[in-house]
Amino acid sequence: MLRLRIRSDNLSNVPQAPPPIDPRALRVDAHTYRDLEIFEAATGASLYDLFNVTRTTGGAKLLRARMKKPWARIDRIRAVQESLSFILEHRGEFERLPWDTATGGVERYLKRGLPLVHKVGRLPLMLAALDMRFADIRSYSRIVQGVLSAASVVHSLRGLLAALGPSRGEGELRQLLDEMRELLARPDLATMPNEDRWTLAPWRVLDVDQMLRTDARATLVRLLHLVYEMDALVAMADTMVRYGFVMPEICDGPLEVIAEDVYHPFIEGAVPNPVRLDQKKRMLFLTGPNMAGKTTYLRAAGIALYLAHLGVGVPARSFRFSPCERFFTSITITDDVRGGVSFFRAEALRMKAIAEAVSEEARVVALMDEPFKGTNLKDALDASREVLERLAERGGSVFMVASHLIELGERMTATGHVDCRLFEASEAEGRLRFEYVLRPGISSQRLGMRVLEEEGIFELLDRGATTRAAP
Numbered sequence: 001m002l003r004l005r006i007r008s009d010n011l012s013n014v015p016q017a018p019p020p021i022d023p024r025a026l027r028v029d030a031h032t033y034r035d036l037e038i039f040e041a042a043t044g045a046s047l048y049d050l051f052n053v054t055r056t057t058g059g060a061k062l063l064r065a066r067m068k069k070p071w072a073r074i075d076r077i078r079a080v081q082e083s084l085s086f087i088l089e090h091r092g093e094f095e096r097l098p099w100d101t102a103t104g105g106v107e108r109y110l111k112r113g114l115p116l117v118h119k120v121g122r123l124p125l126m127l128a129a130l131d132m133r134f135a136d137i138r139s140y141s142r143i144v145q146g147v148l149s150a151a152s153v154v155h156s157l158r159g160l161l162a163a164l165g166p167s168r169g170e171g172e173l174r175q176l177l178d179e180m181r182e183l184l185a186r187p188d189l190a191t192m193p194n195e196d197r198w199t200l201a202p203w204r205v206l207d208v209d210q211m212l213r214t215d216a217r218a219t220l221v222r223l224l225h226l227v228y229e230m231d232a233l234v235a236m237a238d239t240m241v242r243y244g245f246v247m248p249e250i251c252d253g254p255l256e257v258i259a260e261d262v263y264h265p266f267i268e269g270a271v272p273n274p275v276r277l278d279q280k281k282r283m284l285f286l287t288g289p290n291m292a293g294k295t296t297y298l299r300a301a302g303i304a305l306y307l308a309h310l311g312v313g314v315p316a317r318s319f320r321f322s323p324c325e326r327f328f329t330s331i332t333i334t335d336d337v338r339g340g341v342s343f344f345r346a347e348a349l350r351m352k353a354i355a356e357a358v359s360e361e362a363r364v365v366a367l368m369d370e371p372f373k374g375t376n377l378k379d380a381l382d383a384s385r386e387v388l389e390r391l392a393e394r395g396g397s398v399f400m401v402a403s404h405l406i407e408l409g410e411r412m413t414a415t416g417h418v419d420c421r422l423f424e425a426s427e428a429e430g431r432l433r434f435e436y437v438l439r440p441g442i443s444s445q446r447l448g449m450r451v452l453e454e455e456g457i458f459e460l461l462d463r464g465a466t467t468r469a470a471p
Contacts, residue, residue: 026072026309027326031350035329035367036302037266038067044266047303051239051312056100058107058224059231066232070309072325072363074250080233080311081247082171087237093163094234102152103224109146110217114139140202143209150212150220154192157223158184173233180226188216236312245313249320254279255363255398257305261317264300271436272317275301277365277398281419283391285412286402288423289447293436294402295331297423298367301400302329305365324397326357328366333374344374351387364397370404385411392417409442 021027033039038047048067054060071077087094161181169177183189188211212220239245243265256279261272271293277284286294304314308321330350333343341349354366371387372380384405391399392415412418422443425432432450452458 022069024071024073024076026070026324028070028306029328029353032302032327032329033068035331036299036306038306039064041266047265047306050243050265051235053238053242054231054235055097056103056228056231058103058228059235062228063232063235066236067310070306070327071311072309072323074252074323077250077309077311077323079171080236081250083169083173083233084171084237084240084312085247086167086170086173087234088241090164090167091237093160094230096156096160096163097230097234098153098156098227102149102156103227105145105149106153106220106224109142109149110213110221112142112146114143114146114213144205147205147208147212151193151208153220153223153227154184154189157227173230176226176229180223183219183223183226186216186219188219236310240313243315245307246316246319247313248308249318250308251320251322253322255322255324255365255396257301257321257365257398259301259304259314259316259319259321262300262304262319263315264296265303265315267296270296270300273297273300273436273438275304276419277400279395279398281417282395282397283388283399283401283412283415283418285388285409285418285420285442286400286422287404287406287409287420287443288402289404289425289443289445290451291447292423292425292434292443292445294423295369296436297438298329298331298369298400298402302331302367323363324365325363326365328354328357328364329368330354330371331367331369342374344372347372347374354391355387358391358394358397361396365399366391366397367400369402371401373404381405381407384408388412389415406442406444
């Protein structure tokens with residue numbers, strides 16, 4: 001009889017089912033993460049780096065998980081907003097949260113597989129402690145360090161709850177604090193000594209160790225998780241204050257984004273501009289020459305909207321929005337030589353993803369920078385006209401499109417649902433000056449040749465051309 005043996009290491013090649021989609025979460029893909037530099041930036045810090053002022057490694061991991069999962073439901077967004085507001089009102093009390101020295105010590109203590117003494121009674125524990133101290137001093141020292149770290153965490157959390165007094169928290173923080181109170185009141189932690197009273201005999205150390213790694217293990221692990229959740233929330237609140245971000249207003253109803261003085265958080269001295277998208281003007285058609293600020297404006301608006309769905313403050317003077325369900329950016333498109341995907345096909349596939357979401361009648365926000373620039377001018381005009389007109393007619397979603405195709409302006413205006421805006425350059429002392437101020441209208445500026453001249457490119461190419469010419 002033939003028997004098949006399946007190697008366990010081959011199981012990784014078996015296709016895995018994708019994780020279920022959380023209907024409460026905003027659906028964002030890796031392309032949008034890259035475009036908005038949420039986790040990785042081509043140069044400098046990412047948005048995650050900006051917010052990561054956590055005090056624990058576990059808090060940094062949970063902050064990343066939070067930032068990877070913005071919310072699409074008003075109740076979930078508001079729960080985060082209320083949590084951050086409560087933290088800022090009681091910021092001093094949350095200084096009692098333990099630092100990485102203690103939480104990391106507990107994690108190492110629980111994962112090291114240290115010997116566990118199963119003894120009951122003072123004399124058996126005393127004998128076991130003496131034996132371990134002389135026979136396995138390294139393990140005993142690690143047990144002492146772990147017990148001390150656990151005691152420090154428990155002591156800090158008890159201090160936090162005492163400082164908060166009757167305040168139970170708001171939003172999702174209320175549930176975290178209630179669970180923390182319940183865990184700290186459990187009998188398995190009732191005999192936990194205070195961190196500042198460490199004159200314990202070796203037998204008592206092993207007694208506490210036995211309790212922590214058996215009956216109280218699950219409680220301790222859950223407490224660490226609650227610490228990390230709060231650490232991530234505190235980091236979000238602190239970043240809001242440090243950079244002067246404003247808490248958005250959430251509204252129910254048709255999809256809209258109404259904001260004043262939105263700016264890019266990574267650009268020093270960034271010029272703020274408004275954002276207005278609603279169901280009357282559901283598409284912003286943005287024109288202007290290169291370097292005028294179109295792409296930066298798209299990114300600034302996208303970052304603000306992304307942060308708003310996280311429930312955190314945004315870089316703006318005011319920000320009101322109703323949540324969307326799908327969020328796309330199409331700012332940086334690249335080809336895939338190995339996969340046989342050309343630049344234009346990559347653009348088409350990106351537009352297809354947006355079209356599929358719109359066809360499913362999802363609440364979609366899509367930001368597009370120069371769509372169809374990977375083909376010739378006629379094809380780009382035809383494709384842009386046909387696609388953008390259809391998008392503008394679809395209610396329930398909103399779009400921002402930056403383009404050099406000023407020939408589309410008349411058709412875009414005719415739809416009745418497109419707001420045409422522009423960035424332009426002025427001239428001062430013979431040099432171009434970019435003000436980065438959003439204005440109504442369609443730009444007719446063409447500055448490509450002017451920029452090349454100002455950079456001296458033609459002069460460099462013409463220098464010495466006559467002397468080098470063939471006779």
